[in-house]
Amino acid sequence: MKTPLQTSYTFNPNIPFRKSTYKKDENTAPIFNTLCIQTFGYCNLSCGYCPSNKISLNNKLRKETEMPWEMFEKIVYDLKTIKYTGKVGLYLFSEPLLDTKLVDRVRFLKQECPKAIPNTYTNGSLLTKQKIIDLMEAGMNYMWINAYNEKDDLKVEAILEDLKKTHPQYFGEDVGLQNVKSTDQIIRFKRAFRDGKPTDSTGFWNNRGGILVGEKHPSLEEPKESECTQPFRQMFINIKGDMDFCCADWNSIYRFGNIMDNHILELWNNDDIQRARKALKNKRRDLLFMCDKCDCKGGSFKHMLRYTDTLPEESIEEGAQKLKEKYQESYDKNFEKVDTDVYGDKSFKFVKELRQKRKSCDSGASACSVSIPAPQKKSLAIKREQPSKKLAIKRK
Numbered sequence: 109m110k111t112p113l114q115t116s117y118t119f120n121p122n123i124p125f126r127k128s129t130y131k132k133d134e135n136t137a138p139i140f141n142t143l144c145i146q147t148f149g150y151c152n153l154s155c156g157y158c159p160s161n162k163i164s165l166n167n168k169l170r171k172e173t174e175m176p177w178e179m180f181e182k183i184v185y186d187l188k189t190i191k192y193t194g195k196v197g198l199y200l201f202s203e204p205l206l207d208t209k210l211v212d213r214v215r216f217l218k219q220e221c222p223k224a225i226p227n228t229y230t231n232g233s234l235l236t237k238q239k240i241i242d243l244m245e246a247g248m249n250y251m252w253i254n255a256y257n258e259k260d261d262l263k264v265e266a267i268l269e270d271l272k273k274t275h276p277q278y279f280g281e282d283v284g285l286q287n288v289k290s291t292d293q294i295i296r297f298k299r300a301f302r303d304g305k306p307t308d309s310t311g312f313w314n315n316r317g318g319i320l321v322g323e324k325h326p327s328l329e330e331p332k333e334s335e336c337t338q339p340f341r342q343m344f345i346n347i348k349g350d351m352d353f354c355c356a357d358w359n360s361i362y363r364f365g366n367i368m369d370n371h372i373l374e375l376w377n378n379d380d381i382q383r384a385r386k387a388l389k390n391k392r393r394d395l396l397f398m399c400d401k402c403d404c405k406g407g408s409f410k411h412m413l414r415y416t417d418t419l420p421e422e423s424i425e426e427g428a429q430k431l432k433e434k435y436q437e438s439y440d441k442n443f444e445k446v447d448t449d450v451y452g453d454k455s456f457k458f459v460k461e462l463r464q465k466r467k468s469c470d471s472g473a474s475a476c477s478v479s480i481p482a483p484q485k486k487s488l489a490i491k492r493e494q495p496s497k498k499l500a501i502k503r504k
Contacts, residue, residue, distance in 0.1 A: 244302075
């Protein structure tokens, strides 16, 4: 395995992590407060409002099911060199409980970076009481369980009720993921039903960088004129070890380098992502692939928009043109859209029914049951954009 690179980066562990920055004379962005790692290649569900299992690139990754241990080890050792104390999300574009090494990964991460905060999101369909215990004993700090149907909802509820009797320490006050400490152990259950009444547990409904289209995800008339803090505060490493742009980049349009060839901070501060940050900080989503179609509000932590411009000689437009020229081929080859009107019709009807039933129950109606939609057998409807003309860079 490659020895971690010696760098000039300095990290002050005494500064509160979410507000930590490097010295002003360092050419760097504030360090990420969340690192998401895709340790497994796919999900066991295929919900209508999620691109998982519907795009070609995601399906190809199914062949490479688990992230190689050497790659995960390299990531952890890099985090160790900077005394990382932030969150490490062991989930990305997949169902993490499919990863047979998940418990070992949590244990190794806590062993090497005891102040890091491992966490995960799961759909709960594969959950067992023993799996929860194993993960928590290995050092998991926060587990968020999303139930997407009544069957999984009832199963998870039974597991957690039993777990409360034997391990009540996992059920303290839910302070929220952003406030979890490295000594906490918290389970959060977002139910499909509560007290016999349906809830909306379908997650957020943005268009995933323009991937989802249809009646429920109408295309933007024009790009949003707003900042986006995700590339300033979150880092994403996919199963191949490539650094993706953000959690909406399911097609891996932007690949800012590989963790096996670079120290993690070299990836975080490379020229290409700095060009993208400059555009987003100045509300120029219109200049970037994927961002020009994205309807995400842009996230919180606005204080993390502060960063050192490492390319002061370039204008925002010049930097964006370089990005478009470099990633044009990747965009033309890999960017796909999923028509949720065809694929996710039943799923969306189910969600709509949930919301209607919840209102009925809240108003005192007696009939509050909701039927779960049968698995869909329709073929995937995928729309691929026509290759666009390459943008020429104006040379002086």
